[in-house]
Amino acid sequence: MVDGVSFTVAAGEIVGLIGLNGAGKTSLIDCIAGLARPDAGAVTVAGQQPGSVAARRATGVLLQQPGLPARLTVAETLALFAGLHGVGVDERLAAALGLDAFSDRRVDRLSGGQAQRLALALALQSGAPALLLDEPATALDPLMRRDLAALLGQRRAAGAAILLATHDLAEAASLCDRVVVLHHGQLVAQGRPGDLGASLTDIVLAGAA
Amino acid sequence: MRRLLWANLMATFRNPMALIYGWLFPLIFLAGFWALYGDDPLPLALHAGQFFTITILGSAAFGLPTQMVAEREAGLWRHYALTPAPRWRFVLALVLARAVLLAGALILQHVAARALGMPALPHPVSTTLALIVASLCFLCIGALIGSLVGNVPAVQALGQCIFLPMLIIGGVAVPLASLPDWALPLSNLLPGRHAVVAIQTAVTGTGTRAAGFELVMLAGHGALALVAAVILFRWEPGGRVQIGRRGWWLALVAAAWLALAGLAHSRARPVPAPPDRAEAGMVADYVRGVEAVARVSKIVPEVKAHPQPLPQAGGEPVVPEPQPVPEPVAPTPDLPAPDLDAIAFERLPPDSGLVAPIAAEPPDEALASALARIERQVAKWPPASEWDAVQQVRNLLLIAAVPDLLQMDPLERHLPLLVEAQLQARFGARLPALLAAVALDPQAGSVAARADLPALGLPAHTGAEGPVRGRMMLYAFKLLGRVTGRRVGDPPGPGA
Numbered sequence: 001m002v003d004g005v006s007f008t009v010a011a012g013e014i015v016g017l018i019g020l021n022g023a024g025k026t027s028l029i030d031c032i033a034g035l036a037r038p039d040a041g042a043v044t045v046a047g048q049q050p051g052s053v054a055a056r057r058a059t060g061v062l063l064q065q066p067g068l069p070a071r072l073t074v075a076e077t078l079a080l081f082a083g084l085h086g087v088g089v090d091e092r093l094a095a096a097l098g099l100d101a102f103s104d105r106r107v108d109r110l111s112g113g114q115a116q117r118l119a120l121a122l123a124l125q126s127g128a129p130a131l132l133l134d135e136p137a138t139a140l141d142p143l144m145r146r147d148l149a150a151l152l153g154q155r156r157a158a159g160a161a162i163l164l165a166t167h168d169l170a171e172a173a174s175l176c177d178r179v180v181v182l183h184h185g186q187l188v189a190q191g192r193p194g195d196l197g198a199s200l201t202d203i204v205l206a207g208a209a
Numbered sequence: 210m211r212r213l214l215w216a217n218l219m220a221t222f223r224n225p226m227a228l229i230y231g232w233l234f235p236l237i238f239l240a241g242f243w244a245l246y247g248d249d250p251l252p253l254a255l256h257a258g259q260f261f262t263i264t265i266l267g268s269a270a271f272g273l274p275t276q277m278v279a280e281r282e283a284g285l286w287r288h289y290a291l292t293p294a295p296r297w298r299f300v301l302a303l304v305l306a307r308a309v310l311l312a313g314a315l316i317l318q319h320v321a322a323r324a325l326g327m328p329a330l331p332h333p334v335s336t337t338l339a340l341i342v343a344s345l346c347f348l349c350i351g352a353l354i355g356s357l358v359g360n361v362p363a364v365q366a367l368g369q370c371i372f373l374p375m376l377i378i379g380g381v382a383v384p385l386a387s388l389p390d391w392a393l394p395l396s397n398l399l400p401g402r403h404a405v406v407a408i409q410t411a412v413t414g415t416g417t418r419a420a421g422f423e424l425v426m427l428a429g430h431g432a433l434a435l436v437a438a439v440i441l442f443r444w445e446p447g448g449r450v451q452i453g454r455r456g457w458w459l460a461l462v463a464a465a466w467l468a469l470a471g472l473a474h475s476r477a478r479p480v481p482a483p484p485d486r487a488e489a490g491m492v493a494d495y496v497r498g499v500e501a502v503a504r505v506s507k508i509v510p511e512v513k514a515h516p517q518p519l520p521q522a523g524g525e526p527v528v529p530e531p532q533p534v535p536e537p538v539a540p541t542p543d544l545p546a547p548d549l550d551a552i553a554f555e556r557l558p559p560d561s562g563l564v565a566p567i568a569a570e571p572p573d574e575a576l577a578s579a580l581a582r583i584e585r586q587v588a589k590w591p592p593a594s595e596w597d598a599v600q601q602v603r604n605l606l607l608i609a610a611v612p613d614l615l616q617m618d619p620l621e622r623h624l625p626l627l628v629e630a631q632l633q634a635r636f637g638a639r640l641p642a643l644l645a646a647v648a649l650d651p652q653a654g655s656v657a658a659r660a661d662l663p664a665l666g667l668p669a670h671t672g673a674e675g676p677v678r679g680r681m682m683l684y685a686f687k688l689l690g691r692v693t694g695r696r697v698g699d700p701p702g703p704g705a
Contacts, residue, residue, distance in 0.1 A: 033291055034290075034291075035287060035290065035291070035444075035445070053293050054293075056291060056292060056293040057293040059291070061291045063284065063287065063288065063291075065284045066284065066288060067283055067284025067285040067286070067287050067288035068283075068285065068288070069216060069220060069285055070220070070283065071219060071220045071223040071224060072216060072219055072220065076216065076219065079212070080212055080213070080216045081292065083212040083213075084212075084213070084289070084292035084293070084294040085292055085293060085294075086293065106223075122288075
């Protein structure tokens with residue numbers, strides 16, 4: 001349950017959503033993506049109601065459990081979701097994420113890291129101005145994490161508003177312009193990582209204390 | 210939409226279990242029916258309604274919800290719901306892909322049934338219509354199950370709760386004619402019965418017009434299931450369905466379903482008889498003493514092959530469609546006129562019975578229309594223009610004999626009267642001799658015209674000739690009794 005949380009993510013900004021397990025990060029992502037409806041309060045995405053067609057068009061989402069079509073190949077999955085978003089397959093993005101090496105492999109035969117790269121490609125290839133990424137670095141090797149950071153930097157530079165939920169405090173500190181710290185559904189801190197007066201680890205643990 | 214449909218087709222056809230359950234199992238069921246009913250007068254056709262319905266039930270009411278729930282549990286639907294594409298398209302694409310799989314299964318099953326001896330479909334359009342309506346109905350029921358339950362094992366459990374009653378007391382696996390009395394009213398409540406009757410009427414009956422009520426019932430069940438599926442639909446995996454305010458709508462759907470079931474119960478038709486395996490008997494059973502066969506006749510001259518003009522409904526004679534009537538290649542033999550006293554008409558099966566029935570009442574409107582259509586086709590039917598008069602009589606008698614074997618009630622009871630009218634119009638006073646010739650020597654001549662019956666909208670007959678020759682003999686005796694005034698209707702019972 002999330003309560004009393006209020007923040008914005010501006011264009012050209014990466015905001016990190018951090019907290020321990022059960023802090024409410026995924027619930028918040030679901031509300032912003034339109035998959036769950038808040039009992040009270042308001043959420044807008046690019047000025048639209050979450051879940052509306054306009055909001056869905058404006059948002060690229062990576063869920064913690066992305067739900068991929070098991071019996072399609074990587075290339076078929078990219079083409080399918082590109083079609084659903086009304087865009088073409090972004091071959092450069094696919095290559096940047098290393099998907100071209102196994103584009104003919106069926107999704108149910110991918111490793112965890114390969115599936116995560118595919119899910120990332122699906123979220124990013126729509127070119128949406130808002131990105132919701134729930135644990136994007138999960139199962140990625142260090143090289144791919146580095147490449148992901150570069151990709152997100154490019155999107156930020158292109159004006160995307162990115163909300164990134166993560167456990168990885170080092171990643172949040174290095175990638176994010178601001179962070180929002182949640183604990184038990186409450187907002188316990190937010191601001192630039194360097195302006196919070198303590199390390200992110202201390203803040204997260206203090207919230208839990 | 211095309212991309213989504215294609216993706217769903219790929220997902221379906223790359224799933225070995227979908228192919229095993231969708232395509233292999235229907236063939237196994239068919240083989241089972243063949244093992245049980247292979248000695249029917251018409252192999253498999255009399256059970257087509259059953260095995261086609263089992264295929265539809267398995268694929269639509271089991272396969273579809275299993276796939277729906279599995280994809281929802283895997284989070285795929287949740288992922289779809291994040292895209293800007295209209296959400297109904299995802300469900301429609303899934304259902305269409307399942308429909309393609311199901312259509313393939315039905316075609317495969319039909320091809321296999323034909324290879325095992327089932328005759329060609331006499332009403333392919335009607336059969337296709339019945340299969341489509343039944344498939345849509347059960348796809349909607351499958352969508353309802355998929356919306357209602359939270360995981361794949363629950364699909365299996367709920368599916369069995371729906372599937373098994375339909376199989377056992379719904380006329381799908383156990384024929385309606387074999388059900389106890391208490392089960393018949395229950396079968397009216399289940400769409401399986403309506404599917405079986407609608408398909409069977411198209412395959413061995415007069416087409417789907419005669420099964421209009423069953424088609425309406427299937428459409429009703431399907432529509433109500435679809436409404437309930439839409440009310441309960443969810444993208445999120447797991448857990449129990451939250452009914453909440455939707456309960457009122459569901460109560461309305463339940464009330465409409467009860468009304469539909471009540472209508473089905475009030476309009477229930479008699480249960481069709483089981484396939485008729487009764488023996489027709491032998492010629493000696495219907496003449497008085499063995500010696501009577503020898504003295505049954507006197508010579509009558511000049512029985513000609515050329516048919517007379519056919520009567521119209523209003524009584525005016527009408528010349529049939531121009532058909533070249535071949536000149537006899539050999540003189541038509543003189544035929545014996547029957548010694549009617551030697552024929553034991555009273556031993557013939559009753560007209561109101563199962564074997565060789567003849568209607569005592571006029572046909573209703575729908576049946577009269579079907580009979581008129583058959584009558585029009587008879588005028589153009591080549592076996593009805595056979596140059597050999599006795600063979601022509603045999604061919605026409607097949608129009609009554611085959612539907613009798615196939616238990617095509619109520620048509621089977623009215624066709625003998627149609628045949629009688631045709632024979633009288635064609636042969637007039639010479640008819641008794643011709644009928645006697647067929648009745649007294651049922652093994653003579655050909656019954657090949659039984660394969661041409663689909664031209665009349667009737668099923669062809671395949672397999673052994675014996676049963677059909679027996680029914681032909683019985684109708685020859687019965688019509689002989691009728692046209693000579695020796696036997697008109699059933700003799701009065703003991704209390705009459």
